[in-house]
Amino acid sequence: MIVAELKEIDEIRKMIDRYSSILVVGCDSCVAECAAGGARETQLLAAALKLSYLKDGQKRVISEACLDRQCVDDFIDGIAEQVPEHEVILSLGCGAGVQALARVYTDKPIIPALNTLFIGETQMRGVWIENCLGCGQCKLGYFGAVCPVARCSKKLMNGPCGGSKGGRCEVDPEIPCGWDLIIRRLEAIGELDRLGEYVPPVNWSTSHSGGPRRVIREDQKP
Amino acid sequence: MDIPSNKIVVFHCCNLRLFPEGGQKEFLKAWPDLNLVSIPCSGKIEAHFLLKTLASGARGALVLACAEQACQYLEGSMRSRKRVDYARYWLEKIGIAPERIEFVRIWPVSKQALEALLKEFVLKLESLGALGAPEKV
Numbered sequence: 001m002i003v004a005e006l007k008e009i010d011e012i013r014k015m016i017d018r019y020s021s022i023l024v025v026g027c028d029s030c031v032a033e034c035a036a037g038g039a040r041e042t043q044l045l046a047a048a049l050k051l052s053y054l055k056d057g058q059k060r061v062i063s064e065a066c067l068d069r070q071c072v073d074d075f076i077d078g079i080a081e082q083v084p085e086h087e088v089i090l091s092l093g094c095g096a097g098v099q100a101l102a103r104v105y106t107d108k109p110i111i112p113a114l115n116t117l118f119i120g121e122t123q124m125r126g127v128w129i130e131n132c133l134g135c136g137q138c139k140l141g142y143f144g145a146v147c148p149v150a151r152c153s154k155k156l157m158n159g160p161c162g163g164s165k166g167g168r169c170e171v172d173p174e175i176p177c178g179w180d181l182i183i184r185r186l187e188a189i190g191e192l193d194r195l196g197e198y199v200p201p202v203n204w205s206t207s208h209s210g211g212p213r214r215v216i217r218e219d220q221k222p
Numbered sequence: 223m224d225i226p227s228n229k230i231v232v233f234h235c236c237n238l239r240l241f242p243e244g245g246q247k248e249f250l251k252a253w254p255d256l257n258l259v260s261i262p263c264s265g266k267i268e269a270h271f272l273l274k275t276l277a278s279g280a281r282g283a284l285v286l287a288c289a290e291q292a293c294q295y296l297e298g299s300m301r302s303r304k305r306v307d308y309a310r311y312w313l314e315k316i317g318i319a320p321e322r323i324e325f326v327r328i329w330p331v332s333k334q335a336l337e338a339l340l341k342e343f344v345l346k347l348e349s350l351g352a353l354g355a356p357e358k359v
Binding site: 008009040041043044046047048050051052054055057 | 268269270273274276277312313315316317318353
């Protein structure tokens with residue numbers, strides 16, 4: 001899932017102060033799981049903004065809505081009736097959600113309320129970790145389903161650097177050594193022999209250095 | 223829904239049984255500015271409920287929870303504390319006195335104890351003035 005966090009309210013205020021009516025729109029998918037932009041956070045931010053303007057003696061019309069997914073047109077249509085009644089949409093979607101709203105509601109300014117951070121997983125309640133960089137050439141099968149690109153601070157593909165201590169990374173002891181995790185995992189599933197295979201370095205041309213990526217599936221098209 | 227600006231909303235765990243021998247109507251007559259909201263467990267409270275309560279016009283919100291060891295859902299009272307703290311953190315960020323949201327664990331409950339803590343809360347809110355005026359945070 002996409003992990004994000006809410007921006008500071010002062011930064012949000014700076015972007016929306018010029019508008020008199022604001023539609024706060026959440027997204028009940030990834031950003032709900034990471035407690036940044038789901039229905040709860042949408043209500044929280046809308047209430048916080050109302051209080052913030054009340055404290056400053058300013059009047060604003062602030063409404064709220066939450067879409068199941070902000071990055072799919074079929075769901076985005078869910079706010080079609082509310083949008084014309086507001087000057088601006090404040091989106092609690094990830095960067096993709098914000099841009100999808102802008103593509104659909106062409107005459108409306110869309111302001112992001114979140115900082116989109118990474119692709120990750122919920123490790124425990126309240127803790128989310130980055131574990132995929134979206135490199136476009138998944139090699140997890142070689143590494144016991146632990147990604148050396150995302151989990152090793154040095155992105156080493158063919159063994160540990162030798163700097164880790166007690167299973168912790170030398171870059172930051174808060175980070176578990178990615179290669180320690182890989183070796184323990186391969187040991188547990190009896191596939192240590194995988195480490196004998198040479199895995200070439202990642203070709204980053206399929207990632208961001210190749211420009212914006214897209215996936216096209218003819219069988220899925222209308 | 224807008225709440226009249228003099229109102230204080232009290233969210234309380236239903237297991238506290240505030241009025242075991244009845245008398246809630248009489249109590250509310252003596253406290254006309256009070257809105258009592260019974261919830262299944264104080265752990266059901268969410269930060270956005272509290273901010274929405276103030277944004278709807280109430281001058282303060284009070285969460286009454288069971289003692290941590292007495293929580294019938296084990297973690298509810300502990301969680302409500304965290305959520306109230308989070309709501310207060312938001313008030314502070316906005317520049318509104320966090321004391322407008324209060325959390326109290328009372329166990330066992332008595333009418334006297336309830337009245338005492340309500341009086342204390344009302345005094346605190348009166349010292350803060352109306353919501354919307356500049357506040358010291």
